[in-house]
Each structure stands twice: as structure tokens, then as C-alpha cells.
Amino acid sequence: MPSHTVADLLRGLAAGDFSSEEITQQYLDAIADRDGQINSFITVTREQALEQARAADNARQRGNAGALCGLPIAHKDIFCTEGVRTSCASKMLDNFIAPYSATVVNNMASAGAVMLGKTNLDEFAMGSSNETSYYGTVRNPWNTDRVPGGSSGGSAAAIAAGLAPAATGTDTGGSIRQPAALCGLTGLKPTYGRVSRYGMIAFASSLDQAGPMARSAEDCALLLQSMAGFDERDSTSMDVRVDDYAGALDQDLRGLKIGLPKEYFSAGLDPAIGDAVHAALEEYRKMGAETVEISLPHTELAVPCYYVIAPAEASTNLSRFDGVRYGYRCENPADLDDLYTRSREEGFGEEVKRRILVGTYALSAGFYDAYYRKAQQIRRLIKQDFTDAFKQVDIIAGPTTPNPAFGIGEKVSDPVTMYLEDIYTIAVNLAGLPALSMPVGFAGELPAGMQLIGRDFDEGRLLAAAHQYQQRSDWHLRTAPDCA
Amino acid sequence: MSLEQGDIAKLARLARIRISEESSEELRQRISDILGMIDTMQAVNTDAVDPMANPHDATQRLRADVVTEVDQRDDFQRIAPATEDGLYLVPKVID
Numbered sequence: 001m002p003s004h005t006v007a008d009l010l011r012g013l014a015a016g017d018f019s020s021e022e023i024t025q026q027y028l029d030a031i032a033d034r035d036g037q038i039n040s041f042i043t044v045t046r047e048q049a050l051e052q053a054r055a056a057d058n059a060r061q062r063g064n065a066g067a068l069c070g071l072p073i074a075h076k077d078i079f080c081t082e083g084v085r086t087s088c089a090s091k092m093l094d095n096f097i098a099p100y101s102a103t104v105v106n107n108m109a110s111a112g113a114v115m116l117g118k119t120n121l122d123e124f125a126m127g128s129s130n131e132t133s134y135y136g137t138v139r140n141p142w143n144t145d146r147v148p149g150g151s152s153g154g155s156a157a158a159i160a161a162g163l164a165p166a167a168t169g170t171d172t173g174g175s176i177r178q179p180a181a182l183c184g185l186t187g188l189k190p191t192y193g194r195v196s197r198y199g200m201i202a203f204a205s206s207l208d209q210a211g212p213m214a215r216s217a218e219d220c221a222l223l224l225q226s227m228a229g230f231d232e233r234d235s236t237s238m239d240v241r242v243d244d245y246a247g248a249l250d251q252d253l254r255g256l257k258i259g260l261p262k263e264y265f266s267a268g269l270d271p272a273i274g275d276a277v278h279a280a281l282e283e284y285r286k287m288g289a290e291t292v293e294i295s296l297p298h299t300e301l302a303v304p305c306y307y308v309i310a311p312a313e314a315s316t317n318l319s320r321f322d323g324v325r326y327g328y329r330c331e332n333p334a335d336l337d338d339l340y341t342r343s344r345e346e347g348f349g350e351e352v353k354r355r356i357l358v359g360t361y362a363l364s365a366g367f368y369d370a371y372y373r374k375a376q377q378i379r380r381l382i383k384q385d386f387t388d389a390f391k392q393v394d395i396i397a398g399p400t401t402p403n404p405a406f407g408i409g410e411k412v413s414d415p416v417t418m419y420l421e422d423i424y425t426i427a428v429n430l431a432g433l434p435a436l437s438m439p440v441g442f443a444g445e446l447p448a449g450m451q452l453i454g455r456d457f458d459e460g461r462l463l464a465a466a467h468q469y470q471q472r473s474d475w476h477l478r479t480a481p482d483c484a
Numbered sequence: 485m486s487l488e489q490g491d492i493a494k495l496a497r498l499a500r501i502r503i504s505e506e507s508s509e510e511l512r513q514r515i516s517d518i519l520g521m522i523d524t525m526q527a528v529n530t531d532a533v534d535p536m537a538n539p540h541d542a543t544q545r546l547r548a549d550v551v552t553e554v555d556q557r558d559d560f561q562r563i564a565p566a567t568e569d570g571l572y573l574v575p576k577v578i579d
Contacts, residue, residue: 192540304524319500356501358515371522373535
């Protein structure tokens with residue numbers, strides 16, 4: 001069961017090979033047995049999961065099965081879930097029981113999905129290693145001395161450890177794709193505006209986007225189908241038709257033009273990851289695709305640009321945590337100012353405080369033009385790089401990360417080094433484009449990921465391109481040691 | 485860009501976060517490092533470039549000006565640290 005794909009499970013449920021209650025119980029047992037080692041869940045919703053599973057089994061018997069009927073999944077603990085603690089991995093929200101559910105959660109529940117629980121993440125999704133969680137570091141199932149990546153590291157580790165077949169993630173600068181790469185999974189960040197942000201705790205509102213994480217591209221297609229769609233409750237949701245993702249997986253790739261940005265294959269790339277990506281590209285050429293070298297000349301500016309825009313938006317978004325209406329409040333505040341400043345001092349972790357202060361700096365009087373406005377201008381140059389590239393090519397491919405999973409504790413004390421781990425993923429968020437990561441081999445014992453970037457709302461083409469590769473490879477079906 | 489201790493105190497005040505004296509120096513160094521990395525973007529000439537706030541250059545969608553919210557005060561106040569008679573309680577502001 002643990003290495004089953006979503007597609008396998010949905011077929012088995014439809015055929016009556018097993019019930020949702022049976023498989024839900026098996027995943028809950030696996031979590032109870034093995035998550036002590038991995039720490040991928042913050043909250044396990046055991047009773048509710050079994051109740052939802054029985055309801056799904058009943059619905060199926062009545063001939064009323066939704067697209068994900070009876071499928072157990074996990075939600076990143078950044079999505080509000082009515083009646084269930086939604087912590088965002090912060091002490092600030094340790095006591096926060098969400099009074100409503102996120103649209104993504106409702107959409108997937110309506111399709112019949114069963115929630116196993118809420119997965120760990122970097123605090124407020126700010127991190128690339130899952131070491132900033134108030135609930136402790138998550139371990140990479142491929143090597144438990146290594147990080148799973150972040151910020152959706154709990155979702156990635158849970159799937160890689162066989163504790164859930166799929167999970168939701170969010171991606172502000174690579175937070176779906178980087179952990180997917182580091183844990184040997186397939187993860188998709190959709191186009192900005194494709195999936196509703198309503199009820200998803202905001203980090204950087206012009207960059208955040210929710211997406212699916214699972215073993216295969218086919219699984220991601222099945223999940224995205226239920227997640228995506230226009231939502232009036234998200235003012236940045238885009239009213240664009242949702243394609244039939246699963247129905248379009250069997251595309252012939254002959255003639256597909258794949259751009260290879262020379263900046264993504266330069267110094268700093270781990271040679272084993274480079275080799276794995278080149279081998280995958282060779283498979284694409286065998287399938288009839290054409291690869292062309294391209295340039296994204298402003299690549300190096302993506303990290304500095306992001307570290308103005310994301311903290312600036314975060315400092316604004318996180319101003320709502322004031323100790324007054326919900327969340328953490330310090331003991332015995334002397335006055336209102338003490339209540340604000342000490343609740344925020346005690347409730348936020350170090351990385352979150354750093355980013356709030358950097359954002360505050362970038363937005364403060366006298367510095368706004370030099371930082372925030374400048375970063376927004378550079379954002380346009382970065383978007384223009386992609387627009388120009390997509391005049392020549394259909395998709396863009398490269399490594400997802402420069403390195404395989406790094407050691408726990410290795411980079412956490414040096415923020416700037418940590419930030420540079422996201423060099424290949426961050427520009428995509430600034431440009432709002434869809435991109436996925438999929439496993440294409442190993443660097444030693446650790447998974448290596450390749451990223452495919454598409455035009456706006458071209459998720460279907462990315463999923464099909466990844467699916468065609470996965471029909472000819474089995475990297476996505478490999479399981480971490482002791483997790484088969 | 486290297487910050488002074490006074491800058492950290494000012495930022496902490498603006499952001500309403502208390503910064504203890506023990507953590508202030510390390511924070512100053514880390515934030516100076518981050519700003520140093522960010523400053524690489526100053527080398528690029530962007531005089532003729534319009535700022536981009538939304539990746540689709542979209543603007544906020546407006547809805548009809550009618551009441552759509554339902555009263556959920558009780559639900560929301562159930563999770564508040566301190567309330568009384570439907571009001572949120574904070575330390576006394578005016579003597």
C-alpha cells in the first residue's frame with residue numbers, strides 16, 4: 001500500500017478491491033508506526049479521517065462517487081481546516097482552531113478526498129529545509145540525517161515515507177518543487193491564480209500558489225483537477241477554463257521544443273544532478289522532442305528580487321498577528337504596546353522575525369524606491385526573459401535544485417546560503433508561471449529532480465510531458481529505504 | 485548595506501516586535517548580510533521599466549457593493565484570547 005499511486009488507489013477503490021476505510025486505516029497505522037522518525041505530521045485527524053472514509057464508502061455504494069472518492073490525502077498545515085488546529089508550524093497559531101476551511105480543502109473534500117491530517121512545514125512557509133518549524137525538524141525518508149526541503153517538507157516526507165499517497169503543498173519560491181525534488185516526488189506549482197488562495201495562510205500574496213504533491217504526474221493531474229478553478233473569494237483568482245489534465249496526458253511529444261537555460265546549467269550545479277537531468281533530456285529527444293539552448297539573462301537577480309518582494313509582502317501579511325483577535329498572546333501584558341511587541345517576539349521564530357524586519361526595512365520611508373519599487377521593476381525583467389524564451393520554445397527544462405538534500409543543521413545558521421538553494425525555482429514565482437519537478441535519478445543515494453516550466457495556464461502540457469517521461473522511467477516509483 | 489544597532493531598534497519598533505538585547509547584534513549581522521545580497525540588484529538600470537505588482541499585470545477584481553458577509557462574531561470570538569460582551573479585550577489604553 002505505501003508505494004501505491006493515487007491512480008492505483010482510485011482504480012482499486014472503484015473496482016471494490018478495498019474500501020476507503022481499509023486503506024485510510026492502513027495509512028493511519030503507518031503514521032502511528034513510523035512518523036515518530038520522520039515528524040511529517042503536526043496533527044493527525046484519525047477519527048475524522050475514518051468518518052470521512054466511511055462516508056466515502058457509502059457514497060460510492062450509492063453510486064455517488066466524486067473524482068477523489070475515498071482517497072486519503074494530507075493537507076499542508078497552512079490550509080485552514082474548520083474545527084481542526086491550523087498552526088502554520090508557528091507558536092503564534094499553536095492554539096488556532098480554524099473557524100472555516102480553505103477553498104482547496106473544500107474542493108478536495110467535495111470530490112471525496114479523506115484528510116489524514118495536517119503536515120509539517122517551515123514556520124509560515126518561510127524556509128527551504130523544514131528546520132524552522134515550531135514542531136521540530138522534518139527528516140528526509142531517503143536519509144534521516146538530511147532535510148526533506150521546504151517549506152512543504154512535511155507533505156513531501158509523508159509521501160516519500162509511504163504515510164500518505166498524496167498531499168497538498170504551497171509554493172512561494174519553490175516550496176512544492178524543491179521538497180518534491182529532494183524527496184523523489186512529482187510536485188506541481190500551478191500558474192498564479194489557477195488555484196484559490198482563500199483560506200491559505202498568506203506569506204507573500206503575489207507569489208503564493210497551492211498545488212499537488214504525489215508520486216507521479218498522472219497523480220498530480222488527478223489532484224489538480226479537483227483543486228483548480230475560479231474562486232470569487234480570492235480576488236487574485238483567474239477566471240480561466242480548467243483543462244482536462246488527466247485526459248490530456250497521452251500527448252505525442254514529437255516536435256515539442258524544450259528550452260535549456262544556460263544559466264541553469266552553470267557552475268554551482270552538483271555534477272550528479274546535472275548528469276541525471278541530461279540523461280532525462282536524452283529520453284525526451286528519443287521521444288521526438290527537440291532541445292534548444294536558451295538564455296534567461298536576469299536569472300541571478302531572481303534571489304535578491306524575491307528577498308525584497310516576499311519579505312515586504314510577508315511583513316504586511318503577518319501584521320495581523322497582534323495577540324488580540326486570535327493566536328498567541330503573551331502573559332501579563334503591561335500595556336497595549338507590550339501586548340503587541342511581546343506577543344510577536346515570543347510567538348514568531350527567528351527566521352520569520354528576520355523576514356518581517358527585512359520587509360519592514362524595504363517598505364520604510366526613504367527606502368521604498370530603492371528596494372520595493374526596484375524589485376518590482378526587476379520582476380518585470382525576469383518575466384520578460386520567460387516571455388521572450390517562450391517565443392522560441394514550448395517548455396523550459398533544467399535542474400530543480402543545485403544540490404541534493406543537505407544535512408540537517410548544515411545551512412540553518414546562514415540564511416543567505418540557504419536562500420541560494422532556491423536559485424532555479426524562485427524566478428518562476430516572480431513570473432507567475434506553472435512549473436513542476438519530477439525525479440530523474442539520484443545523486444548518490446539521494447533523489448535528483450528536474451524542473452519543467454510552462455507558459456501561463458499550460459499545466460496540461462507540463463503534466464503530459466512529465467507523464468510521457470514517467471512511462472519510460474521508474475524513478476518516480478522508487479521508494480526510500482525501509483519505506484516500501 | 486550595513487545596519488547600525490539603532491536601525492534594528494527602529495525596525496523593531498515599526499514592526500511591533502520586541503527585540504531583546506542579547507539577540508540584537510546577531511540580528512543586525514544577519515539582516516546586514518541579507519541586505520548585502522539584495523543590493524546586487526542596484527547594479528541594474530531599470531529607469532525605463534514599469535514596476536510589476538502582479539505577474540499577470542492583473543488588478544484587483546471588484547464586486548458589487550452589497551453586503552455578502554454573514555455575522556460570524558461568535559465563531560471568531562471563540563478563539564480570541566480575551567473577549568467580553570462581544571468585544572475584544574486589551575490592556576487599558578486611556579486612563
